[in-house]
Amino acid sequence: MTMTLHEFAPSGNCYKIRLIAALTGRTLNRRHYDILNGETRTPAFLREINANGRIPVLELEDGRKLPESNAALFYLAQGSPYWPADAWTQARVLQWLFFEQYSHEPNIATPRFWLAHVGADNLSDLQRALLPGKMAQGHAALQLMEDALTATPWLVDSIPTIADIALYAYTHVAPDAGFDLDRYPHIQAWLARVERLPGYQPMTV
Ligand SMILES: N[C@@H](CCC(=O)N[C@@H](CS)C(=O)NCC(=O)O)C(=O)O
Known part of the structure; x- marks a missing residue:
């Protein structure tokens, strides 16, 4: 099964x-x-x-x-290194998962859905009005990640966890919503690290 x-x-x-x-x-x-x-x-x-x-x-x-x-x-x-064993490290992974849902996904995934799937010409007046604020908050979320990734190779210390998987998903396609990742060199290096993980599969498979 x-x-x-x-x-x-x-x-x-x-x-x-x-x-x-x-x-x-x-x-x-x-x-x-x-x-x-x-x-x-x-x-x-x-x-x-x-x-x-x-x-x-x-x-x-x-x-x-x-x-x-x-x-x-x-x-x-569970049972893999992507969910670390110690409570403090687990809590820091959760910190990123909650950040992803509150500060990152609504401001990067939503503009991507609007622009790449609904289409710029089909947006409602409300969506059009909300877009600039979401883009600004999306950049703020990316900058926070950029700053964290200047200190460590992964979001939590030196091993990849589900914090990296959660945040990779919409960060690597943020250019679909017009976010220019050239502004974030540490994020770009981190994206490449994720893509070298054994077993990695791209979104399109
Ligand atoms: N917090 C949820 C968000 C789920 C979500 O927003 N799903 C969207 C697609 S990414 C959806 O199903 N949209 C269709 C709808 O709302 O009708 C999660 O992380 O799974």
Whole structure:
């Protein structure tokens, strides 16, 4: 039996889960939903997959379902070096996971979705009004990562953890939303380090 990822392949939140699965030597079944056509908002999806109407959802071999990408990272990283053993180090990994969801993903993934998937010409007035503020906050999040990565090769000390996987997912595609990563040389070197990890798989596989 194999776990199943309910996903929309271009989503960074879904890619995080494919990436940690690859890095820890697992294969996942994949079930695609077209989020642009509301396929995660149907009564059947809300009832059977995720009452919150979103992907990713990781379905275990026995049918239990786990929404929230970073919860899936935690689950799949158990027993691997990507989830360190000591409580202080674990807490610092969590610090980055919460940062990713509150400060990074809403300001980088959302503009990317608007510009690369919805299309600049199709944005609502509200989306158009929110975009400059999101871009500014996205740059602030990238600068915080840049500063951290001047001190250590990985976000938490000297080994890669799920903090790096969570933040890699949308950082490496931030140029899709117009973020110029040439401004962040330490981030660029870190992206290259992630891409050299044994088992690494790109987003498009
Ligand atoms: N906090 C959630 C965010 C999930 C999320 O925003 N999913 C988006 C795609 S990346 C989605 O399903 N959008 C479709 C919709 O809201 O209808 C996670 O990290 O998994």
